[in-house]
Amino acid sequence: MxxxxxxxxxxxxxxxAIFWISVLALFTAAVANAIRGGASEAMKAxxxxxxxxxxxxxxxxxxxxxxxxxxxLSLLAISPLLDRIGAKRIVLFASACFIVGPALIxxxxxxxxxxxxxxxxxxxxxxxxxxxxxxxxxxxxxxTTMYAEDKTGKLNVLHAWWPAGMIVGGLLCVLLFGxxxxxxxxxxxxxxxxxxxxxxxxxHEFPQTESTVAGVSFCDMLAEPFRHAxxxxxxxxxxxxxxxxxxPGAWVQVALTETVGMQGVLLNVYxxxxxxxxRHFAGPLEHKFSDMGLLWMSTVPAGIGLYLLATANSPxxxxxxxxxxxxxxxxxWPTMLAAIARRYPRSGSWGIxxxxxxxxxxxxxxLPQIGKIYDNAKxxxxxxxxxxxxxxAGSPAMHAVLAHAAEVSFxxxxxxxxxxxxxxxxxxxxxxxRNDVT
Numbered sequence: 495m496x497x498x499x500x501x502x503x504x505x506x507x508x509x510x511a512i513f514w515i516s517v518l519a520l521f522t523a524a525v526a527n528a529i530r531g532g533a534s535e536a537m538k539a540x541x542x543x544x545x546x547x548x549x550x551x552x553x554x555x556x557x558x559x560x561x562x563x564x565x566x567l568s569l570l571a572i573s574p575l576l577d578r579i580g581a582k583r584i585v586l587f588a589s590a591c592f593i594v595g596p597a598l599i600x601x602x603x604x605x606x607x608x609x610x611x612x613x614x615x616x617x618x619x620x621x622x623x624x625x626x627x628x629x630x631x632x633x634x635x636x637x638t639t640m641y642a643e644d645k646t647g648k649l650n651v652l653h654a655w656w657p658a659g660m661i662v663g664g665l666l667c668v669l670l671f672g673x674x675x676x677x678x679x680x681x682x683x684x685x686x687x688x689x690x691x692x693x694x695x696x697x698h699e700f701p702q703t704e705s706t707v708a709g710v711s712f713c714d715m716l717a718e719p720f721r722h723a724x725x726x727x728x729x730x731x732x733x734x735x736x737x738x739x740x741x742p743g744a745w746v747q748v749a750l751t752e753t754v755g756m757q758g759v760l761l762n763v764y765x766x767x768x769x770x771x772x773r774h775f776a777g778p779l780e781h782k783f784s785d786m787g788l789l790w791m792s793t794v795p796a797g798i799g800l801y802l803l804a805t806a807n808s809p810x811x812x813x814x815x816x817x818x819x820x821x822x823x824x825x826x827w828p829t830m831l832a833a834i835a836r837r838y839p840r841s842g843s844w845g846i847x848x849x850x851x852x853x854x855x856x857x858x859x860x861l862p863q864i865g866k867i868y869d870n871a872k873x874x875x876x877x878x879x880x881x882x883x884x885x886x887a888g889s890p891a892m893h894a895v896l897a898h899a900a901e902v903s904f905x906x907x908x909x910x911x912x913x914x915x916x917x918x919x920x921x922x923x924x925x926x927x928r929n930d931v932t
Contacts, residue, residue: 509701520633537557547883582700586692630850649835651777708840714840719838733852772824787922789825799815804900872899
């Protein structure tokens with residue numbers, strides 16, 4: 495399936511600069527995400543373990559999940575209003591959030607009692623998530639407008655810079671923690687690309703989105719998803735694909751560092767390197783297998799990889815499992831966005847935003863549930879809350895308890911790609927039959 499450029503639309507002369515500004519915005523969001531995940535264990539140990547060790551897993555998972563809440567809320571608000579507000583203003587708002595959010599996280603430990611600390615920390619996470627949502631709410635629609643003839647390929651190339659940011663953020667975590675620096679230094683570093691993004695965006699004008707260029711009115715754009723029952727299949731699928739990709743990535747540092755003999759953040763760096771390389775091949779693969787075919791095939795290594803991560807007990811087994819998981823999830827997010835943009839172009843930034851919102855909402859819901867599963871499993875393995883509280887940190891008994899909890903939490907997530915295998919297969923079958931009829 496190909497999409498042609500509207501006859502009345504010429505690619506803007508500064509399209510390369512706009513694309514690379516979009517890359518920097520997504521790169522910054524990814525660096526922030528990697529640093530949040532990499533710093534999560536240290537933040538949990540300092541802020542939550544001394545206060546409520548029994549529920550510290552759920553607490554840190556909820557805090558991390560609130561970044562995705564900010565992501566979801568800003569996506570929902572910004573996506574339909576992108577052309578009315580202007581993509582340039584949205585990108586500048588994202589830049590401000592990448593500065594304000596980390597600043598709030600940094601001042602949170604000095605906010606007062608535990609309630610105040612928790613509130614300010616969550617506010618910082620939500621604000622950082624706003625920046626991520628503003629980024630996704632603008633750059634995807636702009637990219638599909640500028641490169642309408644190759645939406646899947648160009649969106650995957652754009653989103654290759656998400657894993658690139660994860661690599662940089664993850665390596666910063668390893669290097670700075672290795673140098674004896676704390677999580678505060680890491681969080682502060684997010685402000686640097688955030689400020690650079692704003693300064694660069696100020697110099698350029700941004701194009702309008704595909705639906706506006708095609709003459710679709712604001713009201714028609716809002717109504718378009720509700721005219722097609724099939725549209726709503728895609729947000730439901732995105733909920734599951736995001737749970738397969740981003741939820742485990744955010745949980746790796748907390749759950750697996752104890753069990754596989756290496757920092758969980760290094761697994762994220764390794765996975766991100768594979769994703770960065772593979773996303774550059776998405777266009778040719780999509781032309782060969784179709785977007786639904788590509789997504790359908792991806793569920794198999796994703797499910798096997800997650801299951802093997804649950805049972806990994808060494809760096810070798812963890813890397814082998816992570817390889818499969820990476821090959822499985824690398825195309826999911828950008829290909830889902832391209833799928834909705836190709837099938838429902840009149841829905842414009844609103845249609846892409848709805849699907850993005852569903853993915854963000856999934857992590858907000860799923861990540862705390864993983865934390866609960868983890869906490870419940872460790873308490874059950876220890877023989878109750880008092881027995882767990884009596885365990886010494888670093889002891890063989892504590893290691894056994896945490897290893898069991900990590901296994902249980904990852905096995906729970908590994909069931910999601912099984913459902914996706916069935917769903918993608920059905921969508922692919924239905925669409926192929928419909929195309930045969932027409």
